[in-house]
Amino acid sequence: MFARLVRSIFGSANDRALKRHQSRIAAIQAWEPKLAALSDEELRGKTADFRARLAQGATLDDLLEEAFATVREASRRCLGLRHFDVQMIGGMVLHEGKIAEMKTGEGKTLVATLPVYLNALPAKGVHVVTVNDYLATRDSDWMGQLYGFLGLTTGVIVNGLSDDQRRAAYACDITYGTNNEFGFDYLRDNMKYRLDEMVQRPFAYAIVDEVDSILVDEARTPLIISGPTDDTSDLYRRVDKVMAEFVKDPERFEKDEKQRTVNMTEKGGEDIERLLAEAGELSEGNLYDAVNVTLVHHVNQSLRAHVLFKRDVEYVVRNDKIIIIDEFTGRMMDGRRYSDGLHQALEAKEDVTVQPENQTLASITFQNYFRLYPKLSGMTGTAATEADEFAEIYKLEVVEVPTNVPVARKDEDDEVYRTAMEKYEAVIRLVGECRARNQPCLVGTTSIEKSELISELLKKANIPHNVLNARYHEQEAGIVAQAGRPGAVTIATNMAGRGTDIKLGGNADMLAKAEVGNNDSPEYEVALARHMAEVEAAQPIVKAAGGLFVIGTERHESRRIDNQLRGRSGRQGDPGGSRFFLSLEDDLMRIFGSDRMGGMLTKLGLKEGEAIVHPWINKALEKAQKKVEARNFDTRKNLLKYDDVMNDQRREVYAQRRAYMEAADLSETVEDMRRETIHDMVHRAIPENAYAEQWDLEGLEKRVRDVLGLDLPVQAWGKEEGIDEVQVRERIEAAADQAAAAKAANLGPDFMRMVEKSLLLQLFDQVWKEHLLSLDHLRQGIGLRAYGQRDPLNEYKREAFALFNNMLEELRERVTSLLLRLEFAPDAPPPEPQPVRVTDMRHPAPGNGMGGDYEMADAAPAAPYGAATAEAARPAAVDANDPTTWGATPRNAPCPCGSGKKYKHCHGRA
Known part of the structure; x- marks a missing residue:
């Protein structure tokens, strides 16, 4: 009560921060007429002037108002976009090293140009981190026009670049790239043998776009660079044949969906030993004897693959490969692999080529990677729900920046049905109603399987629609951009297409590009003019129908994902609406809801086809989501505690290694x-x-x-x-x-x-x-x-x-x-040091805070790590074929025979 009284008198911490930033807006506006009077060349000269003043002792804060006003004027001239005052506030929040929460459609990409330009003036390099290569390339090309106009250089780091290209990109004043590329470059740099081979400069400042996705959702997932180990792919196939028979009897195992674990029952333990013995895999002792430790590992991973992982939900099979589906965006993550043998178990289960396992050569979590930056900030549409985690782990404060125009979207209470099919029938009815009044709707699902189910139901109802699930980012962006046309129906798995606004009436630019392909051709200008006329005619129709209507078919474990889906509607003051449909069979309700809820609703007279709608239901669901988020936060904290131990050692090793190179x-x-x-x-x-x-x-x-x-x-x-x-x-x-x-x-x-x-x-x-x-x-x-x-x-x-x-x-x-x-x-x-031939770049996500579940892989051909080292390090007087010339080789040293194995695992076993 006392805290509420203090807030009513002095305002919240967020209110006070906004008031402080608001006071600087007038100073920025005062510069506007002076800068507007300058020629392009004179405006470009401001960069050299700022740098000269910094060299004379001025601070970045001293330059902030004038620098922000310079960026605003340059943006107006070369991009045709003028920053709103709330965008200026967002830029100040980012410059202070905090997280700016700004709603969808508020122009976060443009906001970033303000602190990026200011912090690029000392020429130490600014990194802008995005969630995928498409956004990194798009933003660097788009905003690069502004930076180039002001005399700054812009680079982009995407997959497939050579070291020379990466070095040139990092040498630029501003570098765009994905979190994975930045992290892997850091690890690879610390595996180089000469300073001039390293690509990154010392870290200075980074802005993380979609900061909640990268620093929270992906925080569980350490980046790992791996090399090859002994191939056991055939054993995975043999064990899979046994497991396919084993899982037919559900009494042999117990599954805990809440913890994502599966364990064998006593009956299962006896049966698996019998089945393995019959298959010739268990030749001595019982399954848990020390001699069978490798077999136990393969059995456990095969059991997880068969019981916990579903095709077209967690992964898809494409081109003789298992491709993981991102649980938060629904995108295919080509190249990412489950770790600890789980991916190989899935490959055996789906009868595709089983790739060999790998051994860790270098690793770091995103939590520890981004804490390497002396100054870090981020922006997203949904960060407030995770404010405690940002503060505790990253020391980042979240500031909610108000919208330029008040949000007009109407968020309706959830509808709860008894069964999933009743829920889907209600969704189809609502889609039909929206289409009948020319209102576009976006249907959000939590998996590919469910998006395809709804697609089939829409086909039966003869409702045309587009489906977004696990396609390339460019296609996603194109489809999402057109989701605002009159009567359009789009199904999206979670929030695919992030980074592209859904504009009411459609997106003329993307329609023209889709038709012509080249935006530099005369045909493009003709197509653009035609489509702009179409969009302008469609906009009032869509607004009169109520704007974009977002339909959620299920609540996600995280409130942020639900908020991201809702946030696609009602951008920049547009009308819009949202409603979530749930059933007692949904995962969240079934696993985390009360067991008595179904019986209670039946007693209250809930009949087939009827829904219950009440604000209390929303509050109960929010509590369930908070419990899940708290559990996931504990998992990430637990992972960080263990990784901090390795991180201290890693920093010491990398610092010592660099000192040796210097x-x-x-x-x-x-x-x-x-x-x-x-x-x-x-x-x-x-x-x-x-x-x-x-x-x-x-x-x-x-x-x-x-x-x-x-x-x-x-x-x-x-x-x-x-x-x-x-x-x-x-x-x-x-x-x-x-x-x-x-x-x-x-x-x-x-x-x-x-x-x-x-x-x-x-x-x-x-x-x-x-x-x-x-x-x-x-x-x-x-x-x-x-x-x-x-x-x-x-x-x-x-x-x-x-x-x-x-x-x-x-x-x-x-x-x-x-x-x-x-x-x-x-x-x-x-002897010249031999560079490591990386075969795997992993990104595992743990289910229990102790290990990992998925990884980022690179298809580079491999040479056994250590083979070159062993060869170079072997004395000339040693004969690889004559053990009497080897002396007393250290047990952990490479075996002098040249196998690449440790001596204790090769000739030293005796």
Whole structure:
């Protein structure tokens, strides 16, 4: 009550922020007549003037009013668009590093030009992040005219560019691109071997378009770059044959739709062992014996594929591939793959080519990637529902910017039916009514399966319509743009076509482009004029009919998705309406609603074909959605807590790796590694306060010979009177230093420096890759620690830290051993680091906050990662076919036979 009283007196935080920004509008308007009097050349010269003032000590805030007014004038001249005052407020919110919530149709693309121009003046680079390549290309071409007019350069990052093209795009003042491309470029840059091969500049400022989609919906999904592992595709097919028989009996498993999990019952466990044994897959022990751990993994993933994943809902089969459907937009995500063997299980289930699994080489979540930017802001039509998450995870405040014209859309209460078919019949009736009065309607669905069901019902009713589900973005935009024509009926899976406004009467520009194709030709101008006349004639018809009517066929788990659908109607003060239809069979009602609701409604006299409409129903549904959103937020927070552990290590590794690349001379680093390796060897053999008879000098002598390649009489030293650990270590160090100096003198100092840097970077990558695999394995099983009354997160932190220290120790030992044992011919070139051939770029989305569900894949041909490294790092004196020449290879080092496997997994297994 007290908070309500304070708000009534002082206004909300949002009101106060808007009032503060509103006070600067007059100053911006005061510049308008002065700038309008300038010539194009003089207006363009303002950019050089601003940069000169910044160099003299002015701040961006000092320039804001004049810079915003300059952009407004330039936009009016080259785009024919003048920023509204509310758009100026949105630009100020973005410049402050906050999230601007602006309704659909308020011109967010144009709003971004204000802070982008201002923040591009220091020439450090501004990134504008979009959700797909189409929008990135469209916005860079469209707004690039404005930036070019003002003397700034614009680049765009899309899939398929070469490194040189990417480097040029990042060097521009403003760079447009997708969240995936920016993230993968960051990971790839930190796998390069020379600074001049990197494409990105240091981060400065980013504006994230559709910020809720990228930083919330996609936050669960770490970007992962992978390389190949052993191929087990045939095992997936064999297990799938067994699973197809197993799932015929529903008593063999239990499915939890709320948690998206499936587990075998006791009966199922017995049956699967019998079926696997009959198929010849289970040859020894029971299914859960250690020898069958791989088989258990394949069985579990195959069970998930058969029970939890439905064709044409979560994925489609197209061109011998499983293509995932985005649950939020309904688009096909070609190239994205489920992780942890799930995609392979689906490929086996649908009898398409099973692609090999991959191993992580580098990864980062969007949460941690975007927190790398010193200044971050975002814009969307729906952010207020997730304001707590933006504040807690990203330290971003949400400011709701008012519309330029008050919203005239009428949002009607939901209608609830008993069965889904009754609901769909009501939807078809309403569509028919809208079409009869020439009112366009947009029908929103939650899956391809349901959109096709409604399409069939509309066909039976002889109602012409367009269906939007999982097509290319350009086609989506074209169809959505025409969804406002009189009597048009469009079915959209969730909110496909985001970024394109539905204009009442239609979109003349897109109609002309669809007809002619080239907007530079004379034919285009003729077609445009004709279609503009058609649109102008259609607009009053549509407005008189009530504007665009949005029909939701189901409530989504997230209120934002429902709001995005509603937001397509009523843009810029246009008339419009919306209504959602639900049934007790809908997923949200069935899984999260009250079990007693159906019985209660029946007792109240709800008959077949009748609907219940009441504001209380809306409130109950909103509570259910809030519960789901809170659970998803907890999942993302949980994922972030685990990823923060890896993120600290990743930042340390990438910073150290960059320091190695920048250094001209790494001889001191190599020397320190050599001394630490020797110290560790001696300390293990001669523990502190141990008696001389407890020393393991025989083992130490063998380790010195195997690791350092030195034949020293360590055992004889132990017989000397008064010798201690320090003296033993100093003698070994002196011998190792002498051997290193002799090698450097033989090869020449410059050549030796190149060898040291080359091998150090390659071995660093190798141990980091192995460390990531160890962390993956640790994370998969860490949740079980809770059964022992131990906090899994604390256990993960402790063990991850120990693994990191082991990684550094392994690196020191490998660098020391290889540099002391390497032999080169006098005229041999130094080993060049081999770039990693990436086979997979993943983007997994976890169902439980611990792992991942889907990934981004690249079809690049693969060479086994580590094969080139093992070849380059192998001493010349070692014969791959003669194990007696290998010495004592470290267990985690590549096997000298050249297989690319670790020694402990190859010849070192014995």
